[in-house]
Amino acid sequence: MIKKILIANRGEIAARIIRACKKQGIQTVAVYSEADQKAPYVFMADESFLLGPPRVVESYLNMEKILRIAKETNADAIHPGYGFLSENDQFEKKCTAAGIIFIGPTGDVMNKMGSKIAARAAMQEAGVPIVPGTDGVIDTAEDAVKVANEIGYPIMLKASAGGGGIGMQVVHTDDELIKAFAGNSKRAQTFFGDGAMFMEKKLDHARHIEIQILADQHGNVVHLFERECSIQRRNQKVVEEAPSTFISDQTRQKMGEAAINAVKTLGYTNAGTIEFLVDEQEQFYFLEMNTRIQVEHPVTEEITGMDIVEEQIHIANGKALTIEQGDLKIDGHAIEVRIYAEDPVTFFPSPGHITTFTKPIGERIRNEVAVTENYDVTPFYDPMIGKLIVKGSTRDEAIKQLIEALQQYKIEGIKTNIPMLLKVIDSDRFKAGDTTTAFVEEHYLPTV
Template sequence: MFSKILVSNRGEIACRVIRTCKKMGIKTVAVYSEADADAPHVKMADESYCIGKPRVHESYLQMEQIINTAKQAGAEAIHPGYGLLSENHEFARKCTEAGITFVGPTANVIENMGSKVAARIKMIEAGVPVVPGTEQALADMSEAIQVAEKMGYPVMLKASAGGGGIGMQIVQNQVELTKAFEGNQKRAQMFFGNGDMYIEKYIENPRHIEIQLLADRYGNTVYLWERDCSVQRRHQKVVEEAPSPFIDIETRMKMGEVAVKAAQAIGYENAGTIEFLIDEQKNFYFLEMNTRLQVEHPVTEEITGLDLVEEQIRIAAGEALRWVQEDINPAGHAIEVRIYAEDPTTFFPSPGTITNLDLPNGEGLRHELAVHGSSTVTPFYDPMIAKLISTGATRKEAIDRLLAALDQYNIEGIKTNIPMLKQVVSHEAFINGEATTQFVEQYIHVKTTKSK
């Protein structure tokens, strides 16, 4: 087992990884930008090193600087968290070349699954159902129009290297496609350094359901059931829950078995997630694979009792999985909401300094914090303040606890999206388990109210 791990991230996920390392008796190294000198993860770690200026490309994306810091501190491994360098195959390869263990899958797997086009091809070869679409990057606008007309509108235009909804757009006709193609191509090139685009058939009113996997280097793979991430805004997840209120046990097991098959087909190792779209008839289709820990991993932890970060570290250290599929017996229900520093009427980021932070306490509540009571939410990073997770013996109990906690949350000095979250979780369609990926657009209209 490692004696020291560098956490190559910030915010709540850095704190989350450090907490598990402490539990395992592993010393931790934090890296931080000048803007994060007072951040919680810096104080939690055994050692902390400033690696650059506030902007991510001058600090948290500085691969050589991070690896050199790991060497300097004597860390045998680097945990990348999620976002930033977590799915950068070049970084994973550089870690390996430097003799440092990357806590995640191999660089080759990250590279193969990082391109959505390449991933689709791999899944088709493995016999995994995929949404009908192009199997190669589109050459130009003319080819995009031809493909869309043959497939039939509406279609989903996507960036091959995209994520977080960037470069993704539903188009209803040729006029919309013509407008969308060039703009999304430019955005993809700017954010990911890759402007390749492809087209998928758009599935009407789907659910977004993902399967959590664990796999070791010895060929053992298990699925930890599913998470329902259908409540989204601009293709970014807002609320996640486990298990899904929509699918039945037969579909659940079938999706899990397909996800395991897909992971084994590519020689996957460590924690990963296969994301699916599922239609109203419960037909499911491969969407993408995330070769890292997910933001919403706590809901899986709450229903299975497993610490996914600990499992990641053990796998990276060369241990075999401690579980077989029959050992994974989920119980209860868990729901996570993401609390952001956002203007609740426009959804624009609302940076500023927190002047007071009061957290609700009670049975079945868990907080993953990115801030403390006097933190400044800067404009340089994702404006997440916290994740609030509620757990109950039943879904109703989890919802009731979550609503009570949101009412008690008190964050002063900045605006937050808590008013929207209350609307979502208290809405009849959500309570009845009827939310699709169109839920927010269909039902949520945030009024101009003062945020706590």
């Protein structure tokens, strides 16, 4: 039985995990870099330990030090959150070898799904539709041009080991592809230690819709419906909602069944997400699998009443799921927006000292934040400083609630993307549910 968990992460997700642990009477150990020593989550945990300097390779990616702290504090388990080591198969194997439970899937499954090329092959085997593209690694720009002409432009050039939009670029011509290939491969090598590239046909007017799953160690799998994540900037999500306004009940059922089938085929356990691109005819295609908790998990929790972090811990404890698919129902509509310390026009990060920080409050308002007033946002990590989640009995009600909540948000001393979020959420196109992955480029950027 897990009695103490080390959280191998930072910011709002570390705070979120600590709250879930406290609810279950589980002791917590926080780790932090020198840049995060005054972060709120550090003081929420029962114990906190310095990892090292701000650079992630010397702190949040330092597997040996994290494991050493876990052993010294007698932690039974490690929760990796998202990002950093959350999808690192070697870290899971090191945890297991050290007798520490890794709260997530096995390293072998992570390894397979961590490579987008291997993941495509696995989904094909499971009978899940995939976007037309390359079956293996593309070695040179010349080979990429040849394949692109067979697939047909526009195409998405992608890093096999990529995430968060890194190493990804839409290209429309041979010249664009040649210029983009080397740069994206190099960037992927820098960020992920793997510069392997592949390509997929870009689906125009597509929606990014994902299915949340839970799978225990006894063969039981359920899906917690879908999240609509099409509002993105730089291929990274900024607005997520559940359920989707676009797909029918029939498509929802088909996507859920496809996700469950894929998970069972993989032998996957714990929480995970199958991401799909959905075209105008509601045909869906596998995009990728995230073998961890997602940033946007709160909207699913709001419409299902489930605590996904709590379920992760139960599954890691070897417990069977206490719910079946038929028990789950969609209740209302939830929307999440990511609050970034960034310029709302250029999307460039905006680190600095927060002089004023006032969160919106209300019955159906949920805040997941990583900062406080008089906090210094550093340039070392992702610029997301919080998430705002609202719930309404209908989507219209949720939108109205979200606009009011964003207007109440007060952050001074740094730039944030709140003006951008207000413009998007208050637009006629968003209110109509017309939210494809091209929304920001087509609707927001040209009018700035």
